[in-house]
């Protein structure tokens with residue numbers, strides 16, 4: 001390290017580069033700390049309830065309590081009884097069809113005392129105008145707020161790279177800048193992300209910073225190398241220098257980062273995910289010893305990066321479970337339903353798991369692939385964990401074929417087959433956002449994003465039955481291409497509507513392929529509607545806000561109005577649309593309802 005520091009002072013005497021880049025890392029850490037401080041009040045509110053400590057970290061099996069029979073459910077019209085009144089209306093019109101009769105708390109909950117989750121509104125609700133500006137989309141799925149974070153990050157590195165330094169005269173500096181970012185890039189690559197824990201964000205929400213930091217690391221490494229090659233060339237010492245062992249290792253490290261970058265471009269990520277993933281793992285493991293052999297003085301950074309990634313893999317191993325699961329095909333949705341009834345606790349609604357299917361039917365290496373899927377059920381239900389895996393490519397296609405080979409159907413035990421699976425997780429999810437702490441919840445989902453809404457709604461209803469939910473209105477807006485997609489989920493959606501005894505639940509399904517008249521539209525239960533065309537999200541949000549405010553002075557008068565949460569899970573454009581709709585809401589109405597917060601999954 002001393003040798004390194006000396007060489008720094010010889011090229012750039014005004015700045016000790018080793019200490020300087022360390023201070024830049026401290027600055028970045030302090031910046032992350034400021035964001036964590038903003039998230040702290042919500043973290044404290046969330047973890048003030050003991051149950052929150054046990055959810056969302058480790059999957060487990062627990063004996064389920066026997067519940068007292070539910071009070072009479074909302075009536076659901078049988079197909080034989082003819083068309084319901086709701087189904088003659090469009091989704092938006094049907095928002096007027098609600099009754100306040102459901103807004104009576106569970107008698108047991110009243111007797112035992114409610115245990116309502118504390119609500120702390122997000123900073124975005126306190127400064128909505130500022131939040132709207134930051135939420136403005138510069139590109140699909142990329143907001144101005146995210147861009148600002150990247151600008152600040154780049155500015156810090158540019159400052160580190162250029163302060164009293166010229167990359168061509170002092171190529172060592174950019175090498176130090178690259179080195180200083182190695183632990184940052186590795187940290188942001190972890191699934192069990194310590195930064196994410198403090199910020200209340202899943203690893204997938206920080207992934208854009210990982211990609212950007214990785215890109216800057218690659219740029220800095222290349223500038224560093226080109227600087228030396230340039231110097232050696234004008235000094236006529238290139239052939240002598242390139243034979244030295246530290247420089248050979250420098251070349252190995254450079255090729256490694258360049259290949260990581262090349263194989264991470266969307267072309268490989270989208271078309272050959274396995275190749276992208278495997279090359280990433282092999283090359284990032286190779287990079288650290290190559291970097292150390294090139295410049296032993298950087299060992300603290302190498303150790304930090306190796307420690308971070310090793311700890312992550314250790315935790316991933318500890319979060320992995322092997323189970324026998326039942327798989328069945330659902331042809332209308334072109335997806336495979338995976339049921340693991342033995343696994344019934346440890347996750348939060350909206351979280352996902354990484355799934356491996358340990359069967360030779362998945363192909364030569366298919367059994368080793370792990371794919372992320374959102375959990376479609378709430379924890380602590382008799383059905384356990386359910387995943388809905390849409391057939392989109394090779395792996396999900398083989399899974400679907402395997403389930404299909406065993407037979408179609410949905411009756412328990414009659415169809416499908418049992419396979420051994422490996423489940424790792426849970427990951428992601430709503431972080432410090434507790435859906436049950438809001439006055440109203442809207443879930444806008446597309447395609448297989450319905451899994452997110454199913455688990456979130458089930459979770460709210462479950463908490464509601466325990467007197468642990470503030471939610472007065474739940475709306476689900478599900479966009480599908482084909483109206484036939486609804487058919488296999490009608491029983492599950494109907495069951496949810498039946499369970500919504502204390503809080504009215506409305507589910508509007510919108511289909512975009514309008515060539516055929518949908519079958520069975522006339523036999524949907526009240527609360528479930530099927531409409532052609534795109535949903536009018538602004539209108540639904542408006543209706544929900546009005547109802548949330550009016551309920552606040554009525555049946556649930558004792559409950560404060562704690563805002564509306566809008567959960568989104570679907571194609572990127574869907575999140576952008578919802579963000580735009582929220583930004584258009586009048587400030588007075590927003591204030592009256594206690595704020596509108598958006599959670600994207």
Ligand SMILES: Cc1cc2nc3c(=O)[nH]c(=O)nc-3n(C[C@H](O)[C@H](O)[C@H](O)COP(=O)(O)OP(=O)(O)OC[C@H]3O[C@@H](n4cnc5c(N)ncnc54)[C@H](O)[C@@H]3O)c2cc1C
Nearest residue numbers: 269270273370371372373374388389390393394395396448
């Ligand atoms: C957090 C998260 C939750 C998800 N939840 C669901 C869900 O509940 N239901 C559902 O049907 N789908 C879900 N998906 C999508 C699902 O993971 C992919 O459709 C599946 O991995 C595709 O695999 P494939 O080999 O069949 O398709 P491919 O054709 O190989 O890939 C299709 C797309 O999926 C991506 N992909 C492929 N393999 C992986 C992998 N191992 N890890 C991450 N991305 C990959 C590729 O980049 C590509 O864009 C989720 C994805 C994420 C990131």
